[in-house]
Amino acid sequence: MNNLDESRPRPASPAGGKSIALAILAAALALASAFGLSMGLRRVESQTSHQQPTPEVWFESPTPTSPALVAQGRTLFLASCAHCHGADARGDEGPDLHDVRVSDRYIAHLITHGIPHEMPSFAKKHGAADITALTAYLRSLGNGSAFYCLVVRLRHGARWTATRSTSMSLMKTNGTRMPPRP
Amino acid sequence: MNNEMWAKLHGATVHFPIALILCSGVMDASGFCWPGLATRRGLNVAGYWTLMLGALGTVPAVVSGLVMSNGVMLGHDAMRFHHLFVWPAFALIVGLAVWRALAGDFATRKPPAGYLATVGLATALIMGAGYWGGEMMLGH
Numbered sequence: 001m002n003n004l005d006e007s008r009p010r011p012a013s014p015a016g017g018k019s020i021a022l023a024i025l026a027a028a029l030a031l032a033s034a035f036g037l038s039m040g041l042r043r044v045e046s047q048t049s050h051q052q053p054t055p056e057v058w059f060e061s062p063t064p065t066s067p068a069l070v071a072q073g074r075t076l077f078l079a080s081c082a083h084c085h086g087a088d089a090r091g092d093e094g095p096d097l098h099d100v101r102v103s104d105r106y107i108a109h110l111i112t113h114g115i116p117h118e119m120p121s122f123a124k125k126h127g128a129a130d131i132t133a134l135t136a137y138l139r140s141l142g143n144g145s146a147f148y149c150l151v152v153r154l155r156h157g158a159r160w161t162a163t164r165s166t167s168m169s170l171m172k173t174n175g176t177r178m179p180p181r182p
Numbered sequence: 183m184n185n186e187m188w189a190k191l192h193g194a195t196v197h198f199p200i201a202l203i204l205c206s207g208v209m210d211a212s213g214f215c216w217p218g219l220a221t222r223r224g225l226n227v228a229g230y231w232t233l234m235l236g237a238l239g240t241v242p243a244v245v246s247g248l249v250m251s252n253g254v255m256l257g258h259d260a261m262r263f264h265h266l267f268v269w270p271a272f273a274l275i276v277g278l279a280v281w282r283a284l285a286g287d288f289a290t291r292k293p294p295a296g297y298l299a300t301v302g303l304a305t306a307l308i309m310g311a312g313y314w315g316g317e318m319m320l321g322h
Contacts, residue, residue, distance in 0.1 A: 016285075023281035027273035034244055034255070034272065041253030093254075 042091075063104045065136040073137025076130055080122060089141055094119060099142035107135050188250035195242040196315070200308055202236030203275060205229075207301040213292045226292050230282060233301075237279035240272055264314035271307035274300060 078087060084094035091097070100107070108131045114121035126134065210229035213222045247268070251257065256265050278300055282293065 019281050019284040022284055023277040026280035027277035030276040031269060031273050034248065034269070037245065037248050038253040038255045041248060093257075 060103050060105055063132055063135040063139070065139060069133050069136040070140045073133035073135070073140075076126065076134055077137050080125060081134075084119070089138075097138055097141060100138060104135050104139075107131075107138060188246050192243065192246040192250050195239065195246050196312075199236045199239035199243055199275070200312065202232045202239060203301070203308065204305055206232035206236060207298070207305050210293055210301065211298055214295070214298055217292065222292065229293070233275075233279055233282060237275050240275055244268075244272055260314050260317040264311055264318060267307045267310035267314060271304055271311055274304040274307065278304065 077085075077089065081094075082089075084092060085097050086092040086094075089097040102110075110119065111126055111131050111134060112121060112123045206229045209225045209232065213219065213225040213229065216222070219225065248254075251261070254261065254265075255269075256262050278297070282297070
């Protein structure tokens with residue numbers, strides 16, 4: 001009785017090629033699903049702004065901008081921020097920085113203080129001038145909500161908003177050279 | 183749910199597959215070393231089912247880990263080492279479970295030495311993953 005299972009005819013080839021091939025296939029599928037889930041999560045992650053839009057952005061006096069400042073900001077960005085936020089600021093370990101909905105003051109605070117366990121402080125590396133340039137660069141990537149654009153436009157006039165959101169294209173028309181991609 | 187919650191869920195889920203797969207290996211190995219044991223058949227049945235449950239348990243462990251890190255497959259430093267152990271272990275465990283389920287009436291039969299060696303390798307990888315997971319939690 002005890003040996004019943006032993007004496008039963010063995011399956012064609014228990015350790016045979018077919019079972020092993022299927023096992024390897026299953027392992028590969030498992031890894032592929034993990035990778036798929038990872039890509040999906042990163043996509044969601046990079047598309048969600050971490051901070052809620054702050055009403056402060058509608059009232060603060062905006063950081064000055066110009067194509068030269070944007071270019072300078074981009075250089076600084078590539079040196080200090082790109083390894084987390086991506087060379088195109090589309091997000092990597094850190095979030096996508098296009099259309100950030102946070103205020104200029106918040107951006108400056110973030111650069112000087114960092115976020116515990118998430119983003120380092122750049123207080124020693126970047127002073128006020130650098131922060132202005134970095135902010136100009138980030139704003140050139142998009143102004144956030146249409147409502148924000150409208151409020152800023154009403155408060156500061158159309159010319160300023162146009163510079164702010166089209167600095168990148170202005171840079172090209174002015175012949176300002178974009179720093180090369182790393 | 184925030185990442186902290188997922189980190190706790192990761193901690194809550196990873197230990198089931200760790201314990202189950204280790205137990206499965208130990209039981210099958212005892213059955214292998216002492217084939218005359220009266221409980222040999224029972225050991226292999228238990229080895230079979232603990233492996234299946236352990237393999238099922240890797241799914242919530244992997245999902246909670248990926249969600250807590252926002253989908254990082256490798257990362258840097260301790261996280262990288264953690265993943266370098268985790269992914270081969272995950273693949274091996276799924277492969278082992280599928281093989282054992284497919285390879286016929288194996289629940290009651292003692293698995294071959296190659297199988298046991300692979301379970302041993304998977305267990306070693308799990309330990310490495312656990313070590314680096316701990317390093318990440320303690321932080322430096």
